[in-house]
Amino acid sequence: MFTIQTLFYKFIMFVTGLMIKIIPQPKPTVYAGPDSSLQLCKNIAQLGHSRVLIVTDAMLHKMGLLDSAKALFAQSGIEVSVYDGVEPNPTFAQVYEGLEMVKANQCDAILAFGGGSSIDAAKLISLAATNKKSPEQLVGYFKAKTPGLPLFAVPTTAGTGSEVSLAAVVSDPATHEKGIIADPKTVPVAAALDPNIMLGLxxxxxxxxxxxxxxxxxxxxxxxxxxxxxxxxxxxxxxxxxxxxxxxxxxxxxxxxxxxxxxxxxxxxxxxxxxxxxxxxxxxxxxxxxxxxxxxxxxxxxxxxxxxxxxxxxxxxxxxxxxxxxxxxxxxxxxxxxxxxxxxxxxxxxxxxxxxxxxxxxxxxxxxxxxxxxxxxxxxxxxxxxxxxxxxxxxxxxxxx
The missing domain is CATH 1.20.1090.10 (Dehydroquinate synthase-like - alpha domain)
Incomplete structure (x- = not known):
C-alpha cells in the first residue's frame, strides 16, 4: 500500500514540476545595502501611491524602526496607517484586522515591514483586499483571480525570504492547521535588503x-x-x-x-x-x-x-x-x-x-x-x-x- 501511495505522491510532484516550469515566477525589484529601505519608500512615492498601510509587529513599531519611513512618506504627501498587530505565526484574525484598516483608510498600497510573519500577513491582506474571497478561501494554490494591492517589503530578519517567495503561511489557532497560500500574485513589487534595519536583532x-x-x-x-x-x-x-x-x-x-x-x-x-x-x-x-x-x-x-x-x-x-x-x-x-x-x-x-x-x-x-x-x-x-x-x-x- 505504501508503494502505491508513493507512486501517487511522485505523480503529484511530477505535475507540480510541470506547473513550476509553465507558470511565470515574478521577482521583485530589489534595493540592497545600507538605507536601501528608504530608497524603497521613495520608489513607492514615485509610483504615485497616496495612502499606504504599513503591516508590522508591535515591538518594531515601539522600537521606532518605522520612524524614518513614516517621515519620508510624510514629506512626500503620503498618508500612512500602521497595523502592528502581527504576531509570530500570524492568524486569520490578524489578517482581518489589517484588511479592515485597508478599507477604513482607503489604502492603495501596502508596505510589509518585519519578519516573515508580517510579510506573510501583508501578502494575504493584499490579496483579500482585491479578490472577492475571504482570506480563508484564498488558502491553496492559485486561488486569487486578480492581483492584490501593490505590495512592498522590508524584511527585518534574514531567514524567511518572504520578500521574494511565492507563498504565505497563516495559522488557524482553533484547528492548529497552517494555511498555505501559494500564488505568484503574492510576490511583492519591490523589496529592500537593508542591513541597517537588522543591526538590533x-x-x-x-x-x-x-x-x-x-x-x-x-x-x-x-x-x-x-x-x-x-x-x-x-x-x-x-x-x-x-x-x-x-x-x-x-x-x-x-x-x-x-x-x-x-x-x-x-x-x-x-x-x-x-x-x-x-x-x-x-x-x-x-x-x-x-x-x-x-x-x-x-x-x-x-x-x-x-x-x-x-x-x-x-x-x-x-x-x-x-x-x-x-x-x-x-x-x-x-x-x-x-x-x-x-x-x-x-x-x-x-x-x-x-x-x-x-x-x-x-x-x-x-x-x-x-x-x-x-x-x-x-x-x-x-x-x-x-x-x-x-x-x-x-x-x-x-x-x-
Missing part, C-alpha cells in the same frame, strides 16, 4: 532566522525538482550562511555580515521557488500550529533529524554541499562527506545555542503532528525519500524535551 533571533534560510537552501538542493538554476541559488545561499551567520550572531552590528545573511535568505527563497521544500517544513509547520513555535526555531530543531533520515537517499547531494563548504578531503567518499555536512549543521546549531529538542512538544500530540506533517509534505514537497506514519512519529519523538 537579538542573537537568538539572528540564529533561528539564519538557520531558517539555511533550511530553505538545503531542502531546495535536496529536492527531486532541483534545477541548475535552483542549485546555483541554493549553493550560494549555503556558502553565504556558513560564512556570515556566526559573525552576525557574535556581533549584531556587523553590517557586512548582516547584508551577507540578507542576500543568503533572498537566494534561498529563489531556490525553493523553483525546487520547493521538504519534510523539515512539514514538521516545523505543525510545531508552529500547535505550540506557536517561531518558524525559524522549529526549522532549526528539525533540520539535523531530517538530514540523518535522508542521508542514504541524498548522499551524493549532501556530499556536494560538503565540498562547496570545503569540508573533508578529496579522498573522502560521498558517504563520509555527507556525514561531515550533517555534522557541520549540528555544530552550527550548537554554536548558535539552538536547542536539540522542543520543550513544549507533548508526546500525546505526536501522532497528530506526524499525520499532518506527512499530509503536507507528501502533497506539497518533492522529498527524495518517503517516510510513513511510524517513521515520522519515531523521528518527532527524538525532538521531545
Amino acid at each position: 537579538p542573537p537568538a533571533i539572528t540564529a533561528a532566522t539564519g538557520i531558517d534560510a539555511l533550511t530553505h537552501a538545503v531542502e531546495a538542493y535536496l529536492s527531486t525538482l532541483a534545477t541548475d538554476e535552483s542549485d546555483a541559488y541554493a549553493l550560494a545561499s549555503v556558502k553565504l550562511t556558513f560564512k556570515n551567520l556566526k559573525l552576525a550572531y557574535d556581533d549584531g552590528s556587523n553590517v557586512e555580515a548582516r547584508e551577507g545573511m540578507a542576500v543568503a535568505s533572498f537566494y534561498a527563497a529563489l531556490a525553493f521557488n523553483k525546487a520547493a521544500l521538504g519534510y523539515v517544513h512539514g514538521i516545523a509547520h505543525q510545531f508552529g500550529g500547535h505550540y506557536n513555535t517561531p518558524h525559524g526555531l522549529a526549522n532549526a530543531i528539525v533540520l539535523p533529524h531530517i538530514l540523518e533520515f535522508l542521508k542514504d537517499a541524498s548522499q551524493d547531494r549532501m556530499a556536494q554541499l560538503a565540498t562547496a563548504l570545503n569540508l573533508g578531503s578529496p579522498s573522502d567518499s560521498n558517504a563520509v562527506l555527507a556525514q561531515k555536512f550533517i555534522d557541520a549543521v549540528r555544530e552550527l546549531n550548537t554554536y548558535l545555542s539552538i536547542p536539540e529538542t522542543l520543550d513544549s512538544l507533548k508526546t500525546s500530540d505526536i501522532p497528530a503532528i506526524a499525520k499532518a506533517a506527512l499530509k503536507e509534505s507528501h502533497y506539497s514537497y518533492p522529498v527524495p525519500k518517503y517516510m510513513n506514519q511510524k517513521q515520522c512519529e519515531a523521528l518527532v519523538h527524538k525532538m521531545a524535551g
